Amino acid sequence: xxxxxxxxxxxxxxxxxxxxxxxxxxxxxxxxxxxxxxxxxxxxxxxxxxxxxxxxxxxxxxxxxxxxxxxxxxxxxxxxxxxxxxxxxxxxxxxxxxxxxxxxxxxxxxxxxxxxxxxxxxxxxxxxxxxxxxxxxxxxxxxxxxxxxxxxxxxxxxxxxxxxxxxxxxxxxxxxxxxxxxxxxxxxxxxxxxxxxxxxxxxxxxxxxx
Amino acid sequence: xxxxxxxxxxxxxxxxxxxxxxxxxxxxxxxxxxxxxxxxxxxxxxxxxxxxxxxxxxxxxxxxxxxxxxxxxxxxxxxxxxxxxxxxxxxxxxxxxxxxxxxxxxxxxxxxxxxxxxxxxxxxxxxxxxxxxxxxxxxxxxxxxx
Numbered sequence: 001x002x003x004x005x006x007x008x009x010x011x012x013x014x015x016x017x018x019x020x021x022x023x024x025x026x027x028x029x030x031x032x033x034x035x036x037x038x039x040x041x042x043x044x045x046x047x048x049x050x051x052x053x054x055x056x057x058x059x060x061x062x063x064x065x066x067x068x069x070x071x072x073x074x075x076x077x078x079x080x081x082x083x084x085x086x087x088x089x090x091x092x093x094x095x096x097x098x099x100x101x102x103x104x105x106x107x108x109x110x111x112x113x114x115x116x117x118x119x120x121x122x123x124x125x126x127x128x129x130x131x132x133x134x135x136x137x138x139x140x141x142x143x144x145x146x147x148x149x150x151x152x153x154x155x156x157x158x159x160x161x162x163x164x165x166x167x168x169x170x171x172x173x174x175x176x177x178x179x180x181x182x183x184x185x186x187x188x189x190x191x192x193x194x195x196x197x198x199x200x201x202x203x204x205x206x207x208x209x210x
Numbered sequence: 211x212x213x214x215x216x217x218x219x220x221x222x223x224x225x226x227x228x229x230x231x232x233x234x235x236x237x238x239x240x241x242x243x244x245x246x247x248x249x250x251x252x253x254x255x256x257x258x259x260x261x262x263x264x265x266x267x268x269x270x271x272x273x274x275x276x277x278x279x280x281x282x283x284x285x286x287x288x289x290x291x292x293x294x295x296x297x298x299x300x301x302x303x304x305x306x307x308x309x310x311x312x313x314x315x316x317x318x319x320x321x322x323x324x325x326x327x328x329x330x331x332x333x334x335x336x337x338x339x340x341x342x343x344x345x346x347x348x349x350x351x352x353x354x355x356x
Contacts, residue, residue, distance in 0.1 A: 022248075022251060025251070026248060029248065030244060033239040033243055033244055033247070034238060034239045035236075037237075037239045037243070038235070038236050038237060051240050054239070054243060055246055059254050062251055062254050062256065063254050063255065063256055063257055065256065066256065066257055066258060066259035067257070122234075123227075123234075124231030124233065124234030125231070125234055126231075127231035128231050128232060128235040144232065147232050148229070148232030148233075148235075148236070150229075175215075175224060176213065176214055179215065179224060180214060
């Protein structure tokens with residue numbers, strides 16, 4: 001029974017929950033609480049706020065479930081609700097100062113031991129920690145949704161409530177700024193030693209901003 | 211837009227690092243979050259989406275259509291009735307206009323009319339004298355003196 005339930009798509013569970021099934025909604029909470037919490041951590045840069053927002057997002061989803069259209073992905077709908085709540089919370093508490101520049105790089109360097117063989121896990125953590133410090137909120141949100149949640153640009157655009165072109169620009173800028181910050185932090189420069197330099201213009205023209 | 215990644219391989223390698231880093235960066239949801247959400251569900255009011263009762267929507271559309279047509283009919287100018295027969299109002303209007311025209315005649319036309327009247331009077335007097343002169347004497351005596 002439990003195995004069969006795991007096979008059920010989120011959309012089918014949402015349809016059951018629309019019919020009043022608390023059990024189906026429990027499954028949805030179980031399935032999405034981790035990813036949503038992590039996204040909100042990246043989005044807000046604050047674990048406590050992310051926890052509150054995750055809880056509120058699920059409650060809002062339960063409240064507004066009758067408006068969910070099962071033709072669309074449940075995750076996109078849930079993230080959109082969470083995004084709106086995060087924006088409201090951000091507005092109500094005011095803009096918090098973002099740590100930037102050398103201070104951020106110092107913090108990141110301090111968290112990684114350069115003398116030891118840096119494990120991939122530590123490097124990955126450091127990469128996103130750095131992203132949280134040097135990128136703008138919308139840039140790191142877009143990057144996380146693209147590379148952690150593996151969402152398409154259109155889905156990200158729907159969640160963030162912006163046109164696809166804007167999302168592509170955020171992704172591009174986010175990668176550029178993070179790459180630059182990585183070099184400055186001397187963690188692991190993004191330069192690949194593999195192939196000879198090629199003009200990037202052709203790639204950018206064919207969707208390099210994605 | 212100029213990129214700091216000099217070739218597609220560099221970009222792909224960086225994207226791989228971002229994906230791998232995200233997997234490493236993930237943390238489990240805080241303990242008790244699941245339970246806290248579920249505990250609050252019963253107290254959370256669920257919004258009921260408004261659903262049109264069966265048949266009400268077409269009825270409302272039909273009513274709106276009828277209302278629109280009625281308004282169009284109401285706003286349309288009514289056709290004027292055809293004129294038929296003698297119209298007293300038109301006659302009165304014509305007389306009033308004639309009076310106005312007569313009043314507006316120039317004074318010189320009045321003078322000419324006066325002259326014409328005098329001429330007509332003289333001609334009539336002469337004709338009358340000739341007629342009287344031609345009558346037999348007894349009959350002429352019986353007529354009152356002119």
